[in-house]
Amino acid sequence: MDNERQIALKALLSFRKDGSWPDLHLKQHLDGLDESKAALCANITYGVLQHTSLLDFYIAHYSALPLKKIAPLVLESMRMAVYQMVFLDRIPVSAAVNESVKLIKKTGNARAAGFANGVLRAIGREKDALPPVALPTVAETLAVRYSHPRWMVERFLKLFGREETERLLAADNAPAPAVLRVNTQKGSAEQFAADCEALTGEAPVPVEGLDNAFTVTKTSALLKSDLFLDGRFSVQDTSSQLAVRVLDPRPGDRLLDVCAAPGGKSMLAAQYMEDRGEVIACDLYPHKVDLIDEAARRLGLAAVQALCKDATLDTPQWAGRFDRVLCDVPCSGLGVIRKKPDIRYKDEKELASLPPLQRTILRNAAACVRPGGRLLYSTCTILPEENEDNVRDFLSKHGDFALVPFAWRGRETDGMITLLPHRDGSDGFFIALLERRA
Numbered sequence: 001m002d003n004e005r006q007i008a009l010k011a012l013l014s015f016r017k018d019g020s021w022p023d024l025h026l027k028q029h030l031d032g033l034d035e036s037k038a039a040l041c042a043n044i045t046y047g048v049l050q051h052t053s054l055l056d057f058y059i060a061h062y063s064a065l066p067l068k069k070i071a072p073l074v075l076e077s078m079r080m081a082v083y084q085m086v087f088l089d090r091i092p093v094s095a096a097v098n099e100s101v102k103l104i105k106k107t108g109n110a111r112a113a114g115f116a117n118g119v120l121r122a123i124g125r126e127k128d129a130l131p132p133v134a135l136p137t138v139a140e141t142l143a144v145r146y147s148h149p150r151w152m153v154e155r156f157l158k159l160f161g162r163e164e165t166e167r168l169l170a171a172d173n174a175p176a177p178a179v180l181r182v183n184t185q186k187g188s189a190e191q192f193a194a195d196c197e198a199l200t201g202e203a204p205v206p207v208e209g210l211d212n213a214f215t216v217t218k219t220s221a222l223l224k225s226d227l228f229l230d231g232r233f234s235v236q237d238t239s240s241q242l243a244v245r246v247l248d249p250r251p252g253d254r255l256l257d258v259c260a261a262p263g264g265k266s267m268l269a270a271q272y273m274e275d276r277g278e279v280i281a282c283d284l285y286p287h288k289v290d291l292i293d294e295a296a297r298r299l300g301l302a303a304v305q306a307l308c309k310d311a312t313l314d315t316p317q318w319a320g321r322f323d324r325v326l327c328d329v330p331c332s333g334l335g336v337i338r339k340k341p342d343i344r345y346k347d348e349k350e351l352a353s354l355p356p357l358q359r360t361i362l363r364n365a366a367a368c369v370r371p372g373g374r375l376l377y378s379t380c381t382i383l384p385e386e387n388e389d390n391v392r393d394f395l396s397k398h399g400d401f402a403l404v405p406f407a408w409r410g411r412e413t414d415g416m417i418t419l420l421p422h423r424d425g426s427d428g429f430f431i432a433l434l435e436r437r438a
Helices: 004-018 022-029 035-050 053-061 072-087 095-103 110-125 138-144 149-174 189-200 221-225 240-249 263-271 286-297 339-345 346-366 387-396
Strands: 178-183 213-216 234-236 254-256 277-283 304-309 322-328 369-379 399-405 416-419 429-436
Touching: 004 035, 004 072, 004 189, 004 399, 022 035, 035 053, 035 072, 035 339, 053 072, 053 110, 053 138, 053 416, 110 263, 110 304, 110 322, 110 429, 138 149, 178 240, 178 346, 189 221, 189 322, 221 234, 221 277, 221 399, 234 277, 240 263, 240 369, 240 387, 254 263, 263 277, 263 286, 263 322, 277 286, 286 304, 286 416, 322 346, 346 369, 387 399, 387 416, 387 429
Parallel strands: 254 277, 254 322, 277 304, 322 369
Antiparallel strands: 178 213, 178 234, 369 429, 399 429, 416 429
16 A cells, blocks of 8 residues: 555646646545544645745756756655655654655666755755745746746736735645634534533634634544534635625525535525525535535535526526525635645636636526525635626626625725735635615
């Protein structure tokens, strides 16, 4: 059986070759490892993805060979070693080097192993005095220092300026806090906090601005506990919980979630509704509909009905039927890079197809809102063409809708808000609240 570093190497090589998401590979291959080794494997895999450009910068500085002439397996093994030396204090330099050289030796290429050994040992000797990243432009420097593609850094610089962009990029490479949502249908937040502390020895920290939400650091034990299995809580980011709070579903409402999987917002909406009313949670893919059903069963929410439905298609029978409509559209995902580091490698050209798709879904969702009802449009990205621009385009063509102002942690909005990880402690996320005039 492969050890943790072999599994990480194969996950990374698969991603580089065909774009296969590493999390799928890791889930398939970590079952036989103990918890600490599985955690190290995941740490190395995602850490290398988070810091690839910086790791390559260091390797290139000490290598006599250009990176493009280093075989993919050799280069990936070297990246893994440099990541461990630079970012993981508990891994001795000798262990990081030796384990990566072993991976290369398995290819039978002794020359490549010797080359890698020399470069890695040179980096290890100077790991506390590595060369600073200082390139001709701000965008190039930040792109390498924080391992984001230059096009993305250039976009962020235009949107946010130098200081905020650097803080955003750093947040993308930092661990995301685990945020829990208490299922108030099965007990109070106070009781959950007490039970959580008794189980983990850690007092959960309330999330500012949200009821029944906590941050924790020890999630592994909680997710295996009866607290989770009995539906006492779910994991759901602050931003996603805020979206439902802003929409403010009421008991007895009819609510439609047009792109619901895996169902977190639908479940929280049902809790706001005290499980009284109707929550229609839709998704395009049957296996994702099954995930929604599974979540509703675990949480004991009878109001939720999961349906397989294409949100790009009009549904005349639902016209004007719903009090509340959630429209969390497919997007570029640039607000969740800290949780899914591979997202940074998306092709910029692919993003151009998203706004037309999003506008179609928004238009169809809006048709389902009754007069006087409300629509919430959201994404987990921070690009205006997927966010504000879509909403303004929609409003210019639908005079019967208007933005509804709301507040968040003392910030008054005009009905739209973009959350940023470094500023809000949440995923990067966009929320717009609209109302259909009666």
